[in-house]
Amino acid sequence: MTTRTRNDQLFQTYVVGSLPRPRWVRDVIEDRRDGRLSTQDADRLLDSAIPSAIAMQERAGLTYVSDGEWRRESYIKVFSEHVDGFKLEAVPSVSRVVKEPAVVNPLRQRSPLAADAARFLVKATSQKSIVAIPSPYILGWRTWHAEYSKTAYPTREEYMEACVPILQSEMRALADAGVDHIQIDEPWLLMLVDPEHRKRIGATDMEKQIELCVKMVNAVTEAAGDVPTSMHLCHAHFNRQRYSEGGYEPIIDALGEIKVKRFAMEFAAPQSHGVDVLARFPKSKILGLGVIDHCDAQVEDPSTVVARVEAALKYVPPARVTLNPDCGFSPSTQNPMNFDEAYLKLASMCKAAEILRERHGR
Ligand SMILES: [Zn+2]
Known part of the structure; x- marks a missing residue:
């Protein structure tokens, strides 16, 4: 029994968040945004709708499930x-x-960002929850x-600082809601490694940007208390195209300074340049290894996923490796992705985790 418990705790499987939404769900969100539907009716x-997103993830076999982020138009x-x-x-x-959206007036929170949605999720699933x-x-x-x-917040950094207390109180509300993770x-920390992206956004000093990002994420993370936290990094995507390019080398050391417990990182993507950088992955952190390329319509076999994980095991031991897709399947409602494909990919990832537990468990 002890052996089984230990094995079950290895290679836990997570979603990064969003799942593709049925068209009618997307219409509900857009009708709510444009005032054609009240918040109450949309809720x-x-x-x-959301119990079907939860049931799909449970059937796929995930350890941690989300609400598919079906209540939000996008993660931003x-x-x-x-x-x-x-x-x-x-x-x-x-x-x-x-x-x-663009901020034009001083921020004033109207309702919880995710805590109400989290309470619904925690009640609706028999698995662990991630928000x-x-x-x-x-x-x-x-x-x-x-x-x-500029009138509301003269600098970008002042605006970031104004977002912090709102996000801190949300972290506390999520902890109170009983969320497991x-x-x-924060995809932009990885996107910063791409000189084209830096040019596009006008970020000239990468070191200063890394420092600012670490400071901002840490300010929010501390408010989670005892609830385990992750940070998600990726190259961003829309319509199966990624929006940046580059491996983790320039930011890998900064990860050690960030106070989250786990990093959900894109690695199946060719744009990540492979797993050798994990030789420098901080020893105090849990790796969320991206093993599913959500931009590729081809569903990976469990054996492909196993091979991706075993490549990473050269650098990070099984006790610190968890599995996730490279990114949310549909971080905005407009991103055209396929729900059944997401199910098959998640199920394949979970099957691979079972194989890995057999092979590497004790
Ligand atoms: Zn992502």
């Missing part, structure tokens, strides 16, 4: 959905496919725009 409809917009002070649909996103919130650093880059935001979404 009632989403309450009926969840902030402006619950905090006043934004001009919505103000500026084109990095992918230029959707429009994003994500955006980092103040990425909110600064995505929702502060000189043209619109909180993830901080």
